[in-house]
Amino acid sequence: MKVRYLVWVILLALAALWVGLGQNALPEGPGRELVLQKCQTCHEIGFVTRERQTRERWDSLISEMQGYGLKVTPEERATILDYLATRLAPGAAAPAPAQPQATTPTAGASVYNNCIGCHQATGAGIPGAFPPLAGHVPEILAARGGREWLIQVMLYGLQGQISVKGASYNGIMPGYGQLSNAEIAAVLTHIATQWGNALPAGQAAFTEAEVQAQRGKNLTAQQVLSTRQQLGLR
Amino acid sequence: MDEQKKVSFEQAEMNRRAFLKKTAAAGAAVGMMGLGMAQQQPTADQVVRGKNPKLVVLSSRPVVMESTLELLGTERITSKANLFVRNNIDLPGLNTTEPNVQPGWVVEIGGLISAPFRITVEELSRLPQTEVTSVLQCSGNGRANFNPRPSGNPWTYGGVGQVTWRGVLLKTLLEAKEVKLNENARFITMNASTQGGAQPYEKSFPISVLDYNSAMLALGMNGEPLPAVHGGPVRLVAAGTFGTANVKWLAKLEFTASESSGNEQVPRYRVPVLPGWNTPILPTQPGSRYPYALNNSRSNWGANINSFILSPLAGSSVKGRLVEVRGVAWNDGLAPVESVEVSVNGGTSWRKAIIEGNEGKFGWYRWVSPQLLAPGEYEVMARATDTLGRTQPLNGNVWWNERGYEWNGVMRVKFKVT
Numbered sequence: 001m002k003v004r005y006l007v008w009v010i011l012l013a014l015a016a017l018w019v020g021l022g023q024n025a026l027p028e029g030p031g032r033e034l035v036l037q038k039c040q041t042c043h044e045i046g047f048v049t050r051e052r053q054t055r056e057r058w059d060s061l062i063s064e065m066q067g068y069g070l071k072v073t074p075e076e077r078a079t080i081l082d083y084l085a086t087r088l089a090p091g092a093a094a095p096a097p098a099q100p101q102a103t104t105p106t107a108g109a110s111v112y113n114n115c116i117g118c119h120q121a122t123g124a125g126i127p128g129a130f131p132p133l134a135g136h137v138p139e140i141l142a143a144r145g146g147r148e149w150l151i152q153v154m155l156y157g158l159q160g161q162i163s164v165k166g167a168s169y170n171g172i173m174p175g176y177g178q179l180s181n182a183e184i185a186a187v188l189t190h191i192a193t194q195w196g197n198a199l200p201a202g203q204a205a206f207t208e209a210e211v212q213a214q215r216g217k218n219l220t221a222q223q224v225l226s227t228r229q230q231l232g233l234r
Numbered sequence: 235m236d237e238q239k240k241v242s243f244e245q246a247e248m249n250r251r252a253f254l255k256k257t258a259a260a261g262a263a264v265g266m267m268g269l270g271m272a273q274q275q276p277t278a279d280q281v282v283r284g285k286n287p288k289l290v291v292l293s294s295r296p297v298v299m300e301s302t303l304e305l306l307g308t309e310r311i312t313s314k315a316n317l318f319v320r321n322n323i324d325l326p327g328l329n330t331t332e333p334n335v336q337p338g339w340v341v342e343i344g345g346l347i348s349a350p351f352r353i354t355v356e357e358l359s360r361l362p363q364t365e366v367t368s369v370l371q372c373s374g375n376g377r378a379n380f381n382p383r384p385s386g387n388p389w390t391y392g393g394v395g396q397v398t399w400r401g402v403l404l405k406t407l408l409e410a411k412e413v414k415l416n417e418n419a420r421f422i423t424m425n426a427s428t429q430g431g432a433q434p435y436e437k438s439f440p441i442s443v444l445d446y447n448s449a450m451l452a453l454g455m456n457g458e459p460l461p462a463v464h465g466g467p468v469r470l471v472a473a474g475t476f477g478t479a480n481v482k483w484l485a486k487l488e489f490t491a492s493e494s495s496g497n498e499q500v501p502r503y504r505v506p507v508l509p510g511w512n513t514p515i516l517p518t519q520p521g522s523r524y525p526y527a528l529n530n531s532r533s534n535w536g537a538n539i540n541s542f543i544l545s546p547l548a549g550s551s552v553k554g555r556l557v558e559v560r561g562v563a564w565n566d567g568l569a570p571v572e573s574v575e576v577s578v579n580g581g582t583s584w585r586k587a588i589i590e591g592n593e594g595k596f597g598w599y600r601w602v603s604p605q606l607l608a609p610g611e612y613e614v615m616a617r618a619t620d621t622l623g624r625t626q627p628l629n630g631n632v633w634w635n636e637r638g639y640e641w642n643g644v645m646r647v648k649f650k651v652t
Contacts, residue, residue, distance in 0.1 A: 042433070044295045051385055056523060061385065067497045068433065090382070129431050156280060157294070160327040161430070170326040170430040174294040175276040220283040221329060 025049060027095040031083030033113055034076055040117030041126075042068065044174060048084070052092055055085035108190025111183045115191075118171060123195040129171035131164045134195035141192060142200045143231040151206070151214040152224050154184045160225040164233075175221070181208035282463050284331030286315040292387045297321045297329055297463065300375075300392030307544035307560070310600075311367070311593075312395030314461045320372045320393065321463070322498065325483055326430035333459035334466035334483075341451065341468060343407070345423070345488030346416035353411075355467045358402050358451055361410055366448045367398045368473035368596035369564045370480070373503060373534035376641030381631055382521045384638030391542060391645070396562075396598045399471045400454035404487075405444050407451065415441075419489035422449070424470050424481040437479040437503075438493035439472055439535065446568070447472035448596075451484065473596035474567035476534040476640075478503045493528065501526035503534045505635045514538065520634040536566035539626060540642040541574050541601075541618035546649040554651040557607045559587070562598035563618035570595065570621050576603040577615045581628060581644075584617070607651045617644045 026032050026049055039048050042065075053061065059081055066072070072080065119125050123134035140146040157175035161168050176184065185206035192199050192206075199205070219227075278289035278299050288305060292298040297319050305316045314331045328334055337356065344350035374386055375393030404422075408415070419441055426435040443449040452471040453460055460466035465482025472480060478498070493499055506516040506524050518524055524531070541563035546552045559578075563571045571592070575584035587603035599618075619625040627633065630643015 044293050046293055050388065052383075053385055057385065060523075064497065064501065157276070159324075159329055172295055172324045172326055172329070175280055177276050177280070218280065220280065222283060222327070 025095045027087045027092070029083055029087045031079040032087075033116075035080055035083055036113045037116045037121070038070060038072060038076070038080065039065075040114070042070075042117075045114075048088070051088055052090045053084070053088065054090060055081065058084040058088070108186035108188075111179065111187035112190050114176065114179075115187070118173075119191075123191065123197075125169070126171070127167065129169060130173075131162060131169040133191045134197060136164050137191050137197050138200060139233060140231065141203060143233060145227070146231055147203070147206075147210070148214060149224070149227055149231060150188055151184065151211050152217070152219055152227065154179070154188065155211075155214055156217075156219040156224050157221040158224045158228070159221040162225070162228060173221070177215070181211040181215075184211045282319060282329045282331065284315060284461070285319075285463075289316070289318070290392065292389070296324045298387050300389055301395060302392050303542065303544055304547055306392070306395065306542070306562075307547075310396075311456055312397055314456060314458070314464070317370070317395040317397065317464065318372065318393045319463055320374070320387070320477060321482070323426060323432040323435050325427065325432050325462075328462040328466075328483075331461040331463060334462035335459075336467060339467050341484050342486045343411075343413075343488075344486070345490050346419040347408070347489050348414040348416070349411070351411055351413065353407070355453065358407075358468065359453055361402045362406055363400055363453075364403050364406070364448065364450060365398055365400045366450070366471075366473045366596060367396065367593040368471070368567075369394060369396050369537065369598060370477050371395075371537055371540075373476035373478050373639045376630070376643070377638035379630055379641050379643060380520075380634050380638045384634075384636055386638050394542075396564075396593065397455050398457070398593075399450065399452040399473070400457075401450040401452035401468075401471065404449045404451065404470075415489060418491045421490045421493045422470075423488045423490045423494050424479070424484060425486040426481050427483040427485040429483070434496075435481065435498060436494045436496040437481050437498055438490065438533070439470075439475070439479050440493075441489070443472040443475065447474050451487075474537055474565075476503075476537055478534050493533065495528065499533060500528050500531070502637070503639065504531040504637070505534065505633075505639050506530065507532045515633045515635060515640065517632060518635060520631060522636070524636045526636075534639050536568070537564065538640050538642045539563070539565040539571070539618050539620055539624045541616045541626065541645065543614060543616050543645050543647045546614075546647065548647045548649065551650040551652050554609055555606050557605050557651060559603040559605055559614050559616070560601070561587075561616055562600055563589075563616075564596075564598050565618070565620050565624065567596040568620075568622070569624075571599045571618050572621045574599070574601040574603075574616055574618045576605070577617075578605055578607065578612050580613060581615055587616070609651050611648065611650050613646050613648045615644050615646050 118130040119133050125132040140150055155175055155177045158173040161170045185208050189205040276294055277287040278285040278291050279287045281291055281294045281297055289299045289301055300318045301316050339355045340352050342352050372393035375389045377386055378388045378390050421438045423438040428434055449472040452469045468484045470481045470484050504526050506518055507513055508516050509529050541561055543561040545560040559576055563574045565571055574587040576587050577584045587601040590600045592599040617626050626642050626644050628644050630641050
């Protein structure tokens with residue numbers, strides 16, 4: 001009898017994992033990074049990962065997105081279509097659960113794939129919408145409370161106009177509280193050390209404990225915006 | 235204690251223990267499920283300030299969240315905290331249920347009229363105001379019921395609510411400005427603001443919404459200024475229509491000879507029809523493709539007739555024998571909802587529910603069906619019909635359409651009577 005209940009619990013938990021992961025995780029495969037980069041410029045990746053469509057339907061969905069301003073070369077388009085039509089075909093399984101964090105160190109660069117749609121692979125951002133990380137993250141880290149604030153941006157998002165080096169940006173950053181503490185720490189360390197950025201003297205890599213300390217504050221994206229104004233950045 | 239009684243007592247005790255174990259196991263699993271979900275999506279209140287965290291977030295960018303039947307059953311008028319959101323575009327800073335205070339916000343009115351003009355929200359608020367209570371529903375609501383599942387947000391039943399709008403009727407505005415319509419005007423075409431670099435959003439309504447749907451420039455909702463996330467400071471509202479063309483953050487409204495040819499008008503938000511043929515939806519083979527064009531499909535305009543069971547909730551246990559099945563029914567307001575029938579035996583027999591009242595022709599008709607039910611498991615169904623004879627299909631999949639709009643299949647709710 002006991003075994004039966006245990007099986008029940010495990011099955012339901014697996015189902016929960018499947019549902020949960022199905023939302024945001026894209027399966028591995030050639031073209032995955034391109035999909036992340038192109039699609040997330042305008043909308044969260046959940047719109048893609050939860051679909052299971054035929055090649056024909058994916059093809060027309062891509063055309064529809066081109067109508068909305070998606071910019072892809074014919075080669076990129078073919079790569080994206082191949083990826084979607086094979087990895088997200090009708091009946092395709094959700095990707096296998098990620099390995100436990102303890103055994104595989106999280107690479108900040110791979111978590112950063114979530115960010116490149118807006119902040120770009122170069123960290124340069126998109127004028128008017130998404131601020132640059134290159135050259136800007138060290139300024140934030142050097143400000144009093146800036147380190148905690150960066151974690152809050154990751155967890156709760158940011159919306160409303162901000163100004164970076166005299167230029168204003170008005171895009172919307174969604175919260176990424178769904179990422180693990182290890183992933184958030186890794187990606188923050190990544191953006192703090194890429195593109196010529198460096199951690200300010202006396203600061204070390206982000207830790208999971210630091211991220212955990214900011215969870216549970218339940219901030220809104222507007223509250224995160226007003227905290228930025230207290231950092232004294234210009 | 236005689237032997238027989240003792241045996242039955244032991245049996246009962248064993249059952250009780252088994253039941254407790256089972257519920258504990260299920261509870262643990264549900265708990266883990268909650269954890270799994272919570273880690274994947276931020277909660278509704280984190281995405282939009284002021285929303286009930288019990289809303290289900292379908293997307294945080296752009297904002298899409300659905301309410302639940304449980305929440306809808308707790309309120310006669312859906313509060314701003316519990317109302318669903320389907321935003322196609324995000325305007326920076328507006329993901330909140332607070333008002334959008336932007337003095338001098340201008341709406342341009344133009345196209346096929348005698349004299350185009352611009353009007354500010356302040357001027358609008360000084361014109362005669364009208365209130366209308368209506369059902370607001372995303373045309374994709376219920377999409378998750380279609381099989382195979384079409385592309386798009388997997389709405390269950392929570393993409394709906396009933397709210398009271400307040401604003402200036404478009405007719406009143408035209409009269410106040412002494413503006414005449416050109417006889418070629420057949421549609422109104424609206425644009426949302428592109429403030430903060432938002433993507434354009436353009437939709438059209440047939441011009442009949444002026445007369446039949448109390449089309450208004452809404453400034454208020456539920457007695458408060460219109461919440462920013464729901465389109466404040468001004469939104470076009472046409473009662474009895476699906477939400478999609480009730481354009482938020484209204485910046486421009488034009489009278490046009492034809493409907494918009496933009497993406498939101500075609501191929502999105504449309505269902506197949508035969509040109510000139512009066513079918514509600516042209517049936518198509520489930521899973522097939524359809525070449526949506528303006529002339530072989532129609533936009534999601536008038537809401538089709540529907541009824542939802544709000545109590546008992548699916549999976550719940552209720553005490554018998556008298557069980558009150560409760561819910562709401564609505565349509566496009568063209569004709570009254572005449573009856574709601576309820577079946578507790580899989581559709582073998584139906585009994586008329588009592589319609590307790592309604593919030594005007596565009597609102598919800600509240601109904602109740604008292605049933606005498608012995609302990610056991612039941613599946614209850616509800617079907618609304620209006621005075622035009624329009625009703626709901628027993629199997630909503632007969633109107634499967636590629637993009638999964640306008641589901642109104644009879645709802646089935648399984649529950650237990652103890």
